[in-house]
Structures are given as C-alpha cells and as structure tokens.
Amino acid sequence: MAGNWKMYKTGQETTAFFAGFNPLVAGTANCDVVICPTFLSIPAAVAAARGTVTQIGGQNLFWAKEGAYTGEVCGEMLVAAGCQWVLVAHSERRQYFNESDAETLKKTQAALAAGLNPIVCVGEKLDERKGGKTEQVLIEQFAGGLAGLTEEQFSKVAIAYEPVWAIGTGQTATPAIAADAHGLIRSEAEKRFGKEAAAALRILYGGSVKPDNVERLMKEEQIDGALVGGASLDPQTFIKIVKAA
Numbered sequence: 001m002a003g004n005w006k007m008y009k010t011g012q013e014t015t016a017f018f019a020g021f022n023p024l025v026a027g028t029a030n031c032d033v034v035i036c037p038t039f040l041s042i043p044a045a046v047a048a049a050r051g052t053v054t055q056i057g058g059q060n061l062f063w064a065k066e067g068a069y070t071g072e073v074c075g076e077m078l079v080a081a082g083c084q085w086v087l088v089a090h091s092e093r094r095q096y097f098n099e100s101d102a103e104t105l106k107k108t109q110a111a112l113a114a115g116l117n118p119i120v121c122v123g124e125k126l127d128e129r130k131g132g133k134t135e136q137v138l139i140e141q142f143a144g145g146l147a148g149l150t151e152e153q154f155s156k157v158a159i160a161y162e163p164v165w166a167i168g169t170g171q172t173a174t175p176a177i178a179a180d181a182h183g184l185i186r187s188e189a190e191k192r193f194g195k196e197a198a199a200a201l202r203i204l205y206g207g208s209v210k211p212d213n214v215e216r217l218m219k220e221e222q223i224d225g226a227l228v229g230g231a232s233l234d235p236q237t238f239i240k241i242v243k244a245a
C-alpha cells in the first residue's frame with residue numbers, strides 16, 4: 001500500500017503526518033507500507049519513520065548516476081537518503097514532462113541498479129479508453145517500459161495500473177475494470193517472463209482509491225495493493241486504506 005504525496009507537504013508537515021500515522025500503523029504485518037514524499041521531505045520522512053513498518057520512496061529519479069543534469073536526482077542519492085522504493089513513469093510525469101516508455105525502461109534499470117524497488121506506472125487516458133484502445137496502450141507501455149528488463153530485474157518490480165481518467169478525479173475504476181486491466185498486464189508479464197514471475201508480480205491499482213472503495217478493489221484476486229494519491233495525505237484516511245490490505 002503506497003502513498004504518493006505528489007507536490008504536497010513541507011518537511012514540517014511530513015513530521016506531523018508521521019506523528020499521527022506511526023501509532024496507527026504499528027503492528028501492520030500483512031503488507032508493505034510505503035510513503036513517497038517530495039525529494040525535499042524525504043529526510044524528514046526517513047527520520048520520522050525510522051523503527052516503524054513504513055518504508056520511504058522517491059517519486060521519480062534520473063537514470064544517470066551523476067553528472068551535469070541540473071535539477072535531477074539519481075537512484076543512489078535516494079538510497080543514500082534512506083529510500084527503498086521509487087515511483088517510475090507516473091502519469092503526471094508522462095503528461096507534464098513528456099516521459100516516454102523508453103525513458104521508463106532506463107529509469108527502472110537505474111532504480112534497480114541503485115538497489116531500489118521500482119513501482120512502474122502504466123495506464124490509459126480517457127480518450128484511449130473511449131476509443132477502445134486500453135489494451136493496446138497497456139501492451140505498448142509494457143513492451144516499451146518493462147519487457148526489456150532481465151528476469152531477475154523484473155522480479156523486483158511492482159507495477160501500478162493507474163487509468164489516467166481515475167487519478168485525482170474521484171472517478172475510481174470499478175473493481176471489474178481494474179481486475180481486467182491487471183489480468184491483461186499479468187498475461188503480458190507471463191508471455192515475456194513466464195508463469196512464476198507473473199504470479200509473483202505485485203500489481204497495484206491507483207486512481208481515486210478511498211476508504212469507502214478500497215475493500216471492494218482489494219477483494220479482486222488480480223489486485224495486490226493500491227497506489228494512493230490524495231487519500232494518503234491524512235493519517236486517519238490512509239490507515240483505513242492500509243488496513244484493507
């Protein structure tokens with residue numbers, strides 16, 4: 001169960017979140033719990049979550065290890081700051097920063113080389129779903145962003161299916177729609193990496209997950225967890241989602 005804080009919360013606000021969240025999440029053993037704050041709030045999150053079950057992740061990374069790349073942060077820096085996870089190719093990165101499938105692959109490989117667990121995001125836009133192109137989009141994103149990994153690399157990756165029309169809109173995919181898409185992604189994984197790898201793959205659903213819809217989603221065999229934006233910003237709300245795992 002992963003929270004994506006997007007461009008919200010200062011370091012102080014991050015510390016305040018964990019003061020509320022730590023006692024609530026204590027004892028959670030049935031899932032991994034991950035929070036992805038902004039780069040600047042990572043040190044505060046790592047310090048506040050130390051000794052708890054919550055793991056910290058970045059929201060993005062660059063593929064080079066170092067160099068003249070103004071404004072970028074690499075996987076090794078995230079690890080040095082205490083991160084274990086990183087989001088790759090969130091739809092907001094694809095939409096506002098033109099990130100491509102080829103870049104997704106490079107970033108995923110760089111994350112793995114640094115020792116991070118990548119959560120690679122895929123998902124169709126509204127016009128693509130309306131135009132009957134959902135399958136094609138997911139197959140292309142898998143082929144361009146993930147199929148180039150080795151089997152060993154792929155075993156460390158989680159995928160988040162995030163239909164773009166459901167992110168931040170309050171319009172969640174129905175459990176059946178999400179399960180269909182997850183099934184398709186898993187079958188692409190099976191074709192490329194084999195049955196065992198596909199069965200072990202964790203596919204998270206993301207898109208307006210809230211306490212009142214999470215249980216129905218988690219009942220689907222195909223859905224292994226959630227990537228949560230807005231509803232991860234408040235400890236009382238996010239804990240209800242975590243408990244649904």
Ligand code: PEP
Binds near residue numbers: 170
């Ligand atoms: C996200 O940011 O990945 C997301 C799914 O956002 P929200 O839960 O707010 O739709």
